[in-house]
Amino acid sequence: MYAYDExxxxxxxxxxxxxxxxVKRRLSGELTEDExxxxxxxxxxxxxxxxxxxxxxxxxxxxxxxxxxxxxxxARKYDRGYGHFTTRQNIQFNWIKLAELPDxxxxxxxxxxxxxxxxxxxxxxxxxxxxxxxxxxxxxxPRIWSELIRQHTTLHPEFSxxxxxxxxxxxxxxxxxxxxxxxxxGLRLIKNEKGETGFEVLVGGGLGRTPFIAKTIKxxxxxxxxxxxxxxxxxxxxxxxxxxxxxxxxxKILVHELxxxxxxxxxxAEWQHIRNSSLQIDDEVIEDIRSRFxxxxxxxxPHMPDELRQAAADPDFEAWRKNxxxxxxxxxxxxxxxxxKPTGGPPGDATAEQMDALAxxxxxxxxxxxxxxxxxxxxxxxxxxRDLPALWKALDKLxxxxxxxNLITDIIACPGLDYCSLANARSIxxxxxxxxxxxxxxxxxxxxxxxxxxxxxxxxxxxHHVGHIGILGVEKNGEEVYxxxxxxxxxxxxxxGTLIGPGVKFxxxxxVIEDIVxxxxxxxxxxxxxxxxxxxxxxxxxxxxxxxxxx
Amino acid sequence: MPLVxxxxxxxxxxxxxxxxxxxxxxxxxxxxxxxFIGEADALLNRSGKVGVxxxxxxxxxxxxxxxxxxxxxxxxxxxxxxxRAYSQARLLRERYNYRGxxxxxxxxxxxxxxxxxxxxxxSFEVKKQADAEAFMQTAKRYSVFxxxxxxxxxxxxxxxxxxxxxEGVGT
Numbered sequence: 004m005y006a007y008d009e010x011x012x013x014x015x016x017x018x019x020x021x022x023x024x025x026v027k028r029r030l031s032g033e034l035t036e037d038e039x040x041x042x043x044x045x046x047x048x049x050x051x052x053x054x055x056x057x058x059x060x061x062x063x064x065x066x067x068x069x070x071x072x073x074x075x076x077x078a079r080k081y082d083r084g085y086g087h088f089t090t091r092q093n094i095q096f097n098w099i100k101l102a103e104l105p106d107x108x109x110x111x112x113x114x115x116x117x118x119x120x121x122x123x124x125x126x127x128x129x130x131x132x133x134x135x136x137x138x139x140x141x142x143x144x145p146r147i148w149s150e151l152i153r154q155h156t157t158l159h160p161e162f163s164x165x166x167x168x169x170x171x172x173x174x175x176x177x178x179x180x181x182x183x184x185x186x187x188x189g190l191r192l193i194k195n196e197k198g199e200t201g202f203e204v205l206v207g208g209g210l211g212r213t214p215f216i217a218k219t220i221k222x223x224x225x226x227x228x229x230x231x232x233x234x235x236x237x238x239x240x241x242x243x244x245x246x247x248x249x250x251x252x253x254x255k256i257l258v259h260e261l262x263x264x265x266x267x268x269x270x271x272a273e274w275q276h277i278r279n280s281s282l283q284i285d286d287e288v289i290e291d292i293r294s295r296f297x298x299x300x301x302x303x304x305p306h307m308p309d310e311l312r313q314a315a316a317d318p319d320f321e322a323w324r325k326n327x328x329x330x331x332x333x334x335x336x337x338x339x340x341x342x343x344k345p346t347g348g349p350p351g352d353a354t355a356e357q358m359d360a361l362a363x364x365x366x367x368x369x370x371x372x373x374x375x376x377x378x379x380x381x382x383x384x385x386x387x388x389r390d391l392p393a394l395w396k397a398l399d400k401l402x403x404x405x406x407x408x409n410l411i412t413d414i415i416a417c418p419g420l421d422y423c424s425l426a427n428a429r430s431i432x433x434x435x436x437x438x439x440x441x442x443x444x445x446x447x448x449x450x451x452x453x454x455x456x457x458x459x460x461x462x463x464x465x466x467h468h469v470g471h472i473g474i475l476g477v478e479k480n481g482e483e484v485y486x487x488x489x490x491x492x493x494x495x496x497x498x499x500g501t502l503i504g505p506g507v508k509f510x511x512x513x514x515v516i517e518d519i520v521x522x523x524x525x526x527x528x529x530x531x532x533x534x535x536x537x538x539x540x541x542x543x544x545x546x547x548x549x550x551x552x553x554x
Numbered sequence: 555m556p557l558v559x560x561x562x563x564x565x566x567x568x569x570x571x572x573x574x575x576x577x578x579x580x581x582x583x584x585x586x587x588x589x590f591i592g593e594a595d596a597l598l599n600r601s602g603k604v605g606v607x608x609x610x611x612x613x614x615x616x617x618x619x620x621x622x623x624x625x626x627x628x629x630x631x632x633x634x635x636x637x638r639a640y641s642q643a644r645l646l647r648e649r650y651n652y653r654g655x656x657x658x659x660x661x662x663x664x665x666x667x668x669x670x671x672x673x674x675x676x677s678f679e680v681k682k683q684a685d686a687e688a689f690m691q692t693a694k695r696y697s698v699f700x701x702x703x704x705x706x707x708x709x710x711x712x713x714x715x716x717x718x719x720x721e722g723v724g725t
Binding site: 008010011013017020021025038041042155157164165238241246276280281284288 | 638668670684696698714
């Protein structure tokens, strides 16, 4: 856990007081809605279909239990008793009142949480691997660097009014759980041949109307230079990124239009001016940040405790364990993913009661720490294996033990037309229907790893392009129509999915997905061949035939 | 539109010239970039001060040969959501060592003052009277800064280092 010091706390409090003044000026009419819009967006406040939506940052997905309780408190006091975890390690509240927002922010500030730059055309919440610091084989804890970059990007005097939003993600593992290739800047922590820490820097990834997978701009940037290198990218983008067309304003378009070679030359030239400036980070600064991350005092525990051996006789426990429990870098411990995808529920929602109860469980079983992942699930990062059966029972009581992590019902979905003023089509009801269709755990298990991602409009908040199966809702002649892609992925081998054919109607979506899955089960060479691999081997054609043969 | 300079609302000594306004005999003038580049010598040989209004889409390095002789650079925020001039301002101050007046013009609200001060601006054509009057109060809104810029304010990272070392001495 990172502990805020007096300096961090002061800044957050100053921001709350500034926002209080801005809301006051809006309510008195001193600020026009047009002026206020930009200011509220910089504090995570959107105007949605029914009310203001409030997005709170969970930097690099790490939460302490007092912070999770504060989120529960906001859900209960200022909203309708629940919150929605997003694909970028944020939580959203959908029914907040403008006049109460400054109070909600003040309550959150007390536990070191804020909503700065969770929307608007600025540098957004820095995200990372939800297993950071506990995953086996990691280069080092990427949150140290995430925190350094979080600070550097917060209220940046030069880059708070960019052409468009700007997202940075960091991973330190070979397997990328942070989806860095679909970010404006993706950072992969690596060591050079001298054993020094640095980054492979990728740039220009993003989804939306014109999706791109990020390209490598520099194979190794030394850790001490990472802030100046990011600053150089931003400075080029701030000056040359398009501002005439909102759909062409992301850095991915600039990179595409200039070409990665020309773009990287511009960045390099700028970087040479600033790399030996006060942006250079000395080891002492890194050590200072590192020293404010605390790690649990792990015990020496057996790899296979009796509790776990006994519980293995229970098929329900085993079903949950196989999908939810991952290896930890410390023997005797596990990382437990908590599915926020119950059958029939909206993906990523948690009630205030669940949040409070989960905070209690994290105190009891996970050294007071919770993680939030981009798949809209939570995780307890340090669970002793002997505690797994007890934890499972407690989670099950809370409705948080759905054994579907990484399975077909572990769906990513945006809020869609039920909440969002940009949406053209509903997302949540599609997700809910699919979780009912595939509620049979044996069937879901037989299918194996398969990610379905759903967006209710071209802005792609549900990351449909990179779902193994992607579902995009659009509007055609006043009707909701859904385009289906297959073969996308968001990991280290990130790829965009391919459209299988004409869009289908709302009522047909679940049937089409069933057809695709049946085709896969018939086509796979052996049970271990995952959906992704079958699509890679055979291409779109056989799936397309199956779906459209009878339609 | 009130002008804030040196933290206070002041009279503007500069008259803004259009591309085709006849050149006045004396007095301080602010000239559009195009005209300035075209007639630089004539303008700079006058008796009054000369400043230039520089659009946010034009390369600021073109101004470098003149920086020692001009009294003011006015950068433009066509809307306050267009942040290009922040980069121009920092380049002028931090790379080209420009020390004259650096003025923010366009849609300037109190909510930008801190960013602008940090980027090197020292005068502001403020859109609303109430915002101009709130300048001093708003400029002091923040006491913590995470990024190093040319304004010399100490960053959080360095303040922590100082605290560390002073604690180290005491113990």
